[in-house]
Amino acid sequence: MRVVIADDSALIRDGVGQLLAARGHEIAGAVADADALLAAVDATRPDVALIDIRMPPSFTSEGIIAAGTIQQRHPDVGVVLLSQHVDADYALSLIRVRPTRSGYLLKDRITHMDTLTEAIDRVARGETIIEPELVQLLVRRPATKSRLDELTPREHEVLSLIAEGLTDRGIGERLWLTPKTVETHIRHILAKLSLPTDASYNRRVLAVLAYLRNDHA
Amino acid sequence: MTVAFPRWVVVAGAALVAGWLALDALRQAQLGVDDAGLWFVVFAGWIAAGAVVAVSRWPERRRMALLILWWLACAVADDVGVAWPGSRIAATIFLLALAVQPGAFAHMSLAYPSGYVRDRLDRWFLVIAYGLGLLWELPPALFADPRACSGCSPHAPSLLFTGHTFDLLPVGRVFWTGFIALGLAFIALLARKLRHSAPGALRTVFPLALVSGFAAVQFILLRIAWLTDWNQSLSVLDWIGRLSLLTVPASMAIGVATIRRDRGAVGDLVVELGAAKPGDVRDALARSVGDPSLELALWIPAEQRYVNERGVTVTAQADVSGRAVTIIGTPDQPLAALIHDVSLVGQRPLLEAAGSAARIALENARLHAELQAQLVALRASRARIVAAGDAERRRLERDLHDGAQQRLLALGLALQLLEDNRGDPGLLAEAQRELQAALHELRQLARGIHPAILTDHGLSAAIGSLADRSSVPVRAEISDARYPPAVESAAYFVVAEALANVTKHAQAQSASVMVTQNNGHLVVEVSDDGRGGADPADGSGLQGLRDRVGALDGRLSINTSATDGTTVHAEIPCAS
Numbered sequence: 001m002r003v004v005i006a007d008d009s010a011l012i013r014d015g016v017g018q019l020l021a022a023r024g025h026e027i028a029g030a031v032a033d034a035d036a037l038l039a040a041v042d043a044t045r046p047d048v049a050l051i052d053i054r055m056p057p058s059f060t061s062e063g064i065i066a067a068g069t070i071q072q073r074h075p076d077v078g079v080v081l082l083s084q085h086v087d088a089d090y091a092l093s094l095i096r097v098r099p100t101r102s103g104y105l106l107k108d109r110i111t112h113m114d115t116l117t118e119a120i121d122r123v124a125r126g127e128t129i130i131e132p133e134l135v136q137l138l139v140r141r142p143a144t145k146s147r148l149d150e151l152t153p154r155e156h157e158v159l160s161l162i163a164e165g166l167t168d169r170g171i172g173e174r175l176w177l178t179p180k181t182v183e184t185h186i187r188h189i190l191a192k193l194s195l196p197t198d199a200s201y202n203r204r205v206l207a208v209l210a211y212l213r214n215d216h217a
Numbered sequence: 218m219t220v221a222f223p224r225w226v227v228v229a230g231a232a233l234v235a236g237w238l239a240l241d242a243l244r245q246a247q248l249g250v251d252d253a254g255l256w257f258v259v260f261a262g263w264i265a266a267g268a269v270v271a272v273s274r275w276p277e278r279r280r281m282a283l284l285i286l287w288w289l290a291c292a293v294a295d296d297v298g299v300a301w302p303g304s305r306i307a308a309t310i311f312l313l314a315l316a317v318q319p320g321a322f323a324h325m326s327l328a329y330p331s332g333y334v335r336d337r338l339d340r341w342f343l344v345i346a347y348g349l350g351l352l353w354e355l356p357p358a359l360f361a362d363p364r365a366c367s368g369c370s371p372h373a374p375s376l377l378f379t380g381h382t383f384d385l386l387p388v389g390r391v392f393w394t395g396f397i398a399l400g401l402a403f404i405a406l407l408a409r410k411l412r413h414s415a416p417g418a419l420r421t422v423f424p425l426a427l428v429s430g431f432a433a434v435q436f437i438l439l440r441i442a443w444l445t446d447w448n449q450s451l452s453v454l455d456w457i458g459r460l461s462l463l464t465v466p467a468s469m470a471i472g473v474a475t476i477r478r479d480r481g482a483v484g485d486l487v488v489e490l491g492a493a494k495p496g497d498v499r500d501a502l503a504r505s506v507g508d509p510s511l512e513l514a515l516w517i518p519a520e521q522r523y524v525n526e527r528g529v530t531v532t533a534q535a536d537v538s539g540r541a542v543t544i545i546g547t548p549d550q551p552l553a554a555l556i557h558d559v560s561l562v563g564q565r566p567l568l569e570a571a572g573s574a575a576r577i578a579l580e581n582a583r584l585h586a587e588l589q590a591q592l593v594a595l596r597a598s599r600a601r602i603v604a605a606g607d608a609e610r611r612r613l614e615r616d617l618h619d620g621a622q623q624r625l626l627a628l629g630l631a632l633q634l635l636e637d638n639r640g641d642p643g644l645l646a647e648a649q650r651e652l653q654a655a656l657h658e659l660r661q662l663a664r665g666i667h668p669a670i671l672t673d674h675g676l677s678a679a680i681g682s683l684a685d686r687s688s689v690p691v692r693a694e695i696s697d698a699r700y701p702p703a704v705e706s707a708a709y710f711v712v713a714e715a716l717a718n719v720t721k722h723a724q725a726q727s728a729s730v731m732v733t734q735n736n737g738h739l740v741v742e743v744s745d746d747g748r749g750g751a752d753p754a755d756g757s758g759l760q761g762l763r764d765r766v767g768a769l770d771g772r773l774s775i776n777t778s779a780t781d782g783t784t785v786h787a788e789i790p791c792a793s
Contacts (some may be wrong), residue, residue: 012617054669060669060673086660087669087670087685088681089670089674108653108657111649138685141686141690142690174752213681213685
């Protein structure tokens, strides 16, 4: 797996690079800002770009804008965005500019390399990943809770995992369920929430996230 | 002051003078008398009075000067009959002039100084006076042939003469009696007018009323003399009549002069107001216009209402009869209203001048008070902002010290232990947990200082994130528009503090946040359905918000009730 790392902190660039290399990833480039990132992606065509959301010059949402540009130029290059913010709007704006092969994770995850490498692998496979802490925030907020009253506890768990971007198979593995059971749960959930049951995997993540976010759908 | 004679005054005055001089020359030639000197003085007095009234500055001068001219024309016209003794037209004009003279005189006196007869009783009196005069001269017009009467003045019968004549003396006696009653009624009306005048108006009205009353007494005595054939007194009464004719214009000029003098008093008023405290302005005004009952109503344009000097709402209407309202300014854009005695109506120039002078003082006083209040509030809020800043720093220091710093210390300790005790999985997991917790706390702390999402994605997203973290369901209606950073910050912290209070105190089932833009203001409203009881005075949170909003020239209000919950409403000026 070939990875480009973009972070303005050299310590984090090198540290994460070493840790990923130790786990068998090839570091195709390590850069400090969005322009260098785009140049590196153009030059090396990596499998995944691991991007800090805040980069020079303004240290706001450069990562998201870069993700949009990568989407236009190289839709097959996965993007994992590392962020300090547990705010749904950041994740939603990423998913909107980049509906597939993208991940929104808390930067804390770099201290937990297994989670990070798993995320990189899944994004490279074409999945979408949303930070579990953010999904938990959305699922537990009172406005959402009342609207999820009709779901069973198990369906609740499944819903959270859909929002985190897990595939049917991934959910089955996480909850020790057969693919058929998972499929049934998902159909029930989407029907109860009046969401389209036939949506593709990626559209499903966005639909569920938007549902959790939107108070008065 | 430049005196601008209206052109019509000059023309009418010149016409009267020329007409009268010609008539009088004819009259003297006919009667063989030479009394031009006396009549000239009388006449000149009248012309002078008319001119004084005409050039005065009060709004009804035109009307009043017309009434004087009218009376003067009636008085002059009776010379016509004598000037052309053989003319029947001249004789008719002579009778007509005699007929309307009493009415015209009463009309002028009662209308003075406004030129209008507003009182119903006065109006009825004038109808009767004119009517009685016309009726009185009807029998002579129809049945008198003065050619047969050697002592009578007009020497031709009127145009209405029927050809029949008979002794008109008994009819004359009836009318004389009627005129005596009319004269008494006139005196009564004058007395009534004086009694109802405010002291300020009295100064203007009194001289004329006195002289008019005097003329009326002469008028009555003359009729009594005719009734009783008391002929010795006739020449005396005639002289008294001439004297009163002379004093009437003089008294009118004096009255008008008092208005001018009172307007001079406005100058004193300005001086007095300069030293007056707020609240004394009405008193000073009342003194200067001479009406102790005067009420003052100030127009507050922003609130479209009148208030008195104490700020209490009042209506600027004459709710009681005998009261009148003078608006200072225009009816569309009033400055103030004076509610005063109706007798001051004729003194509008004085009222307006005094009102305008007082307005400046009142405006000053109000601005001064407003400014003082703002200064006091500003000092207090500045002190609070400094205090709040200090408190915030102390809180940050404590949070960093007790939170993240302790956890990082624990992490360092764990790493040290790991070095000594390689491969202990428990220690490693512990270190990971401490690290995660430290990162979490730092994240919370950073968000509390200033949420990045507010800068990056604006108010809507930031308030959305607040709603995500609230313990009660929050309905939010916010547009995605961006505003200046200071405005967004203030609005955000209003919502954050209000929602935090909802969570902590309100026991609410739900809350709603509305952010709209209205009239150059960002309007933020946070309401809940809880048990109310929010008090900006206790706890620094809401007061801090008020300062924050106030620093941007905005306003924050809190409505709280046990039944309707709490609503925090903020309006922040935003130029977009």
